[in-house]
Amino acid sequence: MKFELLQQLNRARAGRRAAILVTDTQSGEQRLIEAGEAAAGPLAEALAARFRSGRSGMAEDGVTFLTVHVPPPRLVMIGAVHISQALSPMARLAGFDPLVIDPRTAFATPERFAGVPVIAEWPDEALKEQPLDAYTALAALTHDPKIDDMPIRAALEANCFYVGALGSRKTHGKRVERLMAAGLSQELIKAIDAPIGTDIGAQSPAEIAVAVLAEIIAALRKGPASVRAAA
Amino acid sequence: MNQAQVSGEMSDDVLAIAEKWRQAGREVALATVVETWGSAPRATGSHLVIDADGNFEGSVSGGCVEGAVIGEAADVIESGAPRMLEFGVADEIAWEVGLSCGGRIKVYVEKVA
Structure with missing residues (x-):
């Protein structure tokens, strides 16, 4: 993970903003999606469901891992x-x-x-x-x-x-x-x-x-x- | 009051520790439980942070496979390439490192760079 991405994620968490870290576990590529950001593409539905459930998990492709961070209620x-x-x-x-x-x-x-x-x-x-x-x-x-x-x-x-x-x-x-x-x-x-x-x-x-x-x-x-x- | 509470929480938080360690110039790897089957002790998304000297915080299994993950993390820190690890009872290594609960877990280990 790029250090900047980790800092960005920790800032979102400290500010009580929900965020999902999307990791391609084969290539190692990552991006951060914050709640409310338009997420297009095949993952859009999975991301919305993950924001609701608050649970981390592997996407259907078995390669993309979604680390879900939602603030404590x-x-x-x-x-x-x-x-x-x-x-x-x-x-x-x-x-x-x-x-x-x-x-x-x-x-x-x-x-x-x-x-x-x-x-x-x-x-x-x-x-x-x-x-x-x-x-x-x-x-x-x-x-x-x-x-x-x-x-x-x-x-x-x-x-x-x-x-x-x-x-x-x-x-x-x-x-x-x-x-x-x-x-x-x-x-x-x-x-x-x-x-x-x-x-x-x-x-x-x-x-x-x-x-x-x-x-x-x-x-x-x-x-x-x-x-x-x-x- | 809440400001102090939040920062207190963040200070025992694995991702916050990873940031702090990296900020201090330490080489850091982050391990994440990405899949679990059966009675795995830690939920998907749990983290362990490891530095080049083998110091660690957090957990991916409640103590069963941390030793093996820390060993692999040293390689990941050196090579920079992420790695997927799998532990389970069917696996000989798992017996060695003692995931005796009968569960199986996959752990993704990556360098924070």
Whole structure:
């Protein structure tokens, strides 16, 4: 591998950009394809599938090896609430990097979230430092439109692989009206998981956390719910 | 906080180590598991980085065939030509180096130049 290519790959990884190293194992020739780059030719389909699965492997020709690098999935929770206290350690066990954001300093304390990063700032400020991306899930859990709406919108626009929002159907109906009034397309709004989580009849905060995490894992492994329903 | 976390992660990362070693002027080879059959201990895409003195980081098999891969890496570093290695129970060498789990793996070894 050329050293420049290794540096380019490490830069993509450090910047949380997905990339695939394509190696011809016979000639030793290599190139790097970043997600979103137009990949033409016979490998286009294989590359797209590899970006989705995140798994490295040999292409069908048995000669071309695809080393797939996708960023570790993150879970951003808006609201340092009871559900996030249960969801943070569960998410970490399942391999996600959790992050909690809540401008209410009484909630957003490190004591309530052992070992989980907590940012006690408004989401628009906090997300400047931690930009959302396609390998991030976002769960809005405060019930408060002043806190939840902005990050929901940002997550949909950043193509986060999962966007969930807590609240009853009625609460969500009002939220949809606000987001539409703010100019968001119906298609984007439909991607919101609400009422939040897989329907397992969850009641306690910990049970709701399980439901939310189940839905996040399904979105990561099987694609968004809207796509799964259509399949 | 996250900046520190990310750089912490990258510092035990095989590809980051390969870059650092090369940057420091060391001759480096990178080994990658490209195919596995049966109960191979490390997933496809796993890396081992080796320098000309036989120092290494990472793993391609959890210890079973690393010794053999490091030996081959020295040749790859010298010649500059990549090489495909295959280890499995049916293979006499595999018994020698001890891939006793019953799996089979293919490892691609290339020089970082």
